[in-house]
Amino acid sequence: MDTESLVEVWRRILGPSGASWVLFEHGTCVVLKEPAGDLAGQASGILGEFGPVHVGSSAGDFNVLTLKDNLGWLVTGHHPDVVTHVALDEPVDPSHLAIGIHGRDKRHQDGTSLHVVHVEDRRPDAG
Template sequence: MIGMNTERLVDLWRRLLADPRKSWVLFEHGTCVVLTAPDGDLAEQATEILKEFGPVRAGSPAGDFGVIDVKDADGGWVITGHHQDVLTYVAPDEPSGRDNFAVGMRGRTKRHRDGTELHIVHVEDRRTPAGPA
């Protein structure tokens, strides 16, 4: 990823995903899987979601994307796909163009790589530990 290291990406996703109850898992190319119902091993749960909803399949909903401009968090964009909890960050210096199509295609390509390589770089476990009964 051009100009973005894992530490900066983790910081960025922490700011973007401000809900303190949301656990999430970050993959190598900037795709974040938000776990709305975290259960058991978060890495395993996120990997299963991304394995199914990350790879691009032309002519299917897996090829679709949306683009959200995130001016408040270092600039750049969040790319959505056919699963509402799978999001990919594209930094301002990455796309070859600034229009939504070029940015979205860059994010979709990154999501596809994450969905096929499945290399986790960070797990954010925000589940509260169970207290004494």
């Protein structure tokens, strides 16, 4: 999924919340409940700590949530504000285990590369 399409998916998911968020290259989004200063830097700090997978620890755990309207799935992990999107056409195996492992792998890639592709600044003073 290209970045523009992924941004639109996240806008549909998070739009009603009014929260600021930062999207990373492989589809991981960090929702900033208390946005301050440089949002990309703040989100990178969170993802750098909570994105990389350490199998056998809570960093390897995940849950899979099915989205409405054929938007795919969300894969959550051990930080409540770090969530990864998996599109319908990504996993070869549509089981929740395969989707979860795929999403967890994407979160690991984002947590180690920390390549920000979009910042959605919803702070009242953001203009």
